[in-house]
Amino acid sequence: MTMDLPRCAPEEIGLSSRQVAGCIRALNHELTTMNGFMAARHGKVFTECWWSPYRAELVHSNHSFGKSYTATAIGIAMQERKLHLDERMADIFADEIAERKLQLDERTRRITIRHVLTMTNGMERHPDMTGDWIGNYFATPMAYEPGTRFAYNSSGSCMLGAIILKRTGQNMKEYLTPRLFEKIGIDASRFVWCKFPNGIDGEPGTFATTEDNLRLAQLYCNGGSWNGERVLDEDFFKEALSVQIENPYAPEQKDGRCGYGYQLWACSIPGVFRFDGGQGQYGIIWPEKELVISLHEGAFAPLGPQKTLDVLYEHLLLKLQDEPLPSAEDDLAALRALEKAQALPAGEVGQTLPDASWDGTYTMKTDTFDPWFAVAPPGVGDLFAAFRTPEHDHPIHSFSLRITPTLLTLSLDSGAEICASLDGSLTERFVASPFPALGAFAATARLTEEGTLEMRIRWLNGWFETILVFAQSPDGLTITTKKLRLNEADNYLIKTSLAIRQV
Template sequence: MHKTKRSLPRMSPEQLGIVPQQVISFLDDVKAHQIEMHSFMLLRHGQVAAEGWWAPYAPELPHMLFSLSKSFTSTAIGMAVHEGILKLDDPVVSFFPEDLPNTLSEHLAGMQIRHLLMMGTGHDQDTMDALINAEDGNWVRAFLQLPVPHEPGTHFLYNTGATYILSAILQKASGQCLLDYLTPRLFEPLAIENPTWAACPRGINTGGYGLNITTEDIAKFGQLYLQKGVWNGERLIDEDWIAEATSKQISNGDGGDSDWAQGYGYQFWRCRHGVHRGDGAFGQFCIVMPEQDAVLAITSGTGDMQGILNSAWDYLLPGFLPEPVATNEGSAELSEYIAKLQLEAPQLRSESILETQVSGKRYEIDQDQMAQVPFPLKELRIEFDRDSARLNMKLESEDSITLGREHWLVESTITIEGKRTRVAGSFTWKSQDELVLTMQAIETPFCATLEIRFADNTLTMNSRYNVGWDEVITVQGKAIN
């Protein structure tokens, strides 16, 4: 497996003025709230004080960022503004004359790049569904056809389609896609290796989601913002842009205890405690704490994103001291704690007498029940070995996943959103006739659990997911050999 270079310096938490027990308390609190974290990296004064991955997640693996991608798109716009390629008050419609509606509304005509950045386009619902559903694959045209009921700049609405339009504008203005534009300007200087970014049918990077990088890469991005755009003595981002992008540009609520109501910048969220962040669905975070001179990078698979922030404020913030901690006694305890981080493979019952009967049988899935399933499963076959099993699935194409008997095996890849991604698999038996398969896609937040009950030549399969789909999905199948 490709090893990512560890390019950030490391130092003990005590040397950096962090109380190790507070980091442990943070991790304990997250666990107590049943929040599934996949990795974290805590920096202070530009150095890594603590870092951990919940096995089978690992440091060298990229992770889907979801909307944390937006902060990188904003950065590209800031660079383009500094280079004179764009201006914040440029009208959006000026870049796409060939895609405009027949009648140009006053609000659409008044929409500027700054309104896209601040999520103040004037729309009353996220435009992304309309873009994805555009039959001709022209997402720009689909965006420009939508009604704009509010005056741009007056109404906050979180709008992933707006960030896509930023990506499209950058490509139109620079002649490069977002990923190619950022590579020499951001990714290479920060030693972010092999970033990937999803694209629309016309080859424009999605902008609002789709970037895949490692936890350390997220931390470096946060550190760059903490250092006001300077990296290794070289200015990468204009300092005024960083101040503007991370300041409140539009109101998104009335404050209070919600970190989603403290104001919004240019694709960055304001937080309590003078903090700002980029974030993505299911708990992907780049948290910058200027008052503490600290950065916290996190990847997760949770629906409780506020819970992670609450734990950070409650336990990490009090752990930052103005001077180094006198002793190093807590470092060993923290290191031991972190070394044991893992997502437990389910262990219920290691064997069943049914294994020899069902091993290798092909089961055809009832297609009338497949409309509700997130993936178009047609057939499955499970072959058991002494210490492992292989799940063969016929979807649009053939896929197979190797699973460890009550332990993780990382030997397989599957396609998620057009990208091959590694899967850790395990299996156990709930009873003599009920098999439990767990598949953790370890470059994403997603984990699928299949509970399969065998009876004669039929099976009933219940599918559930840790995030993304709330309901349990049940389908039937019958043996065909």
């Protein structure tokens, strides 16, 4: 069933095309790489663009934006009387606690679903999300009475997913498909929800299109109805879109200290709320003005995401008029041309092409390497390693390099091939990876002035980038793998390994 969102000119909803064009230009600031952007008012999309090779149909990592899909599932389950928000977590997971012979702090026993929704679990630190993360959650020491103090806790959000599975017999995506996705026009076959090794749909494991996220924001803006059909009780949305806990001491930029609802944040403009994922994955909701915005980007922490919000506030939210503006066909045409013209910068091109001395098959001598994307905040390993599909996650024992006048091809012993353009062009390709549905990429390669062979892989299901640097030496081929963190203090997860040429 087609459920296309209507489109309109910005002037129809109280913004000028020039203002929107100025917003797009300002979004291209120095602390981010934009991937996708949409905005709608009164249910009509008035601007949308993707930075090529990103495109509308590609799902993109949501990071903690996905918590809002989780909260929505909790609301639906509550509506279906599968749970209530004041149920205690220790009662829901009594069997798991008994199996692990855990002795719980009395405060731990008082944690409710509502406390988890509002990030007021009361724990002194973030629970370990590796291994037995359900047991780790209950074993984490308490510092505060539940419900009294905000402390960000992604493990708690994963526990909400475990509740859905426990109470409904279905994982999050399976549960939400007929109850949410099909009702608001999200293509469930394309939407990706990565699983933990224990089979539970994980957080931060959602990948959605920019429009999928806009639709969720629109549902919240509508108070839970879609095209006249009630999807979820309005009272749940009133509670979700309200400050349930103040957080003035949160270690965030200004928009991270304005209060928190149900797995979403209050903004510095009164009455505005947002779904929020790391590195600037946003869904902005302004019910009073019937305005929603969806944005995917790769913003450098700690300042980049806030700068993007400030751009949206300055150029859109604070410019919004209550009445339509006169049509401006020339300005609208210029805006639509600008939207279509957005693209990532081309890759660097070497002054000379790599020669045939790089061609060959190599065997790993020390450790291994891999080109796949990672999410690794400073001081933390790859958070997405748990989401790799074991049957597709093959350690690399050997690989080959092949040079042509236009391409560098890296062929892995698993059969996967990554082709990189030598002319700097970012061409979308696909490779079989440990994330089976998330193999879209665009790669470039060059011979550097230092004589190394550099391959840059932009993973198009997120802001992710992997840089592989091959260096010839008497000992063999040194491979330096750099995976982008998007953190100004520590920008890469780096690993070095060695391979030798087969003869």
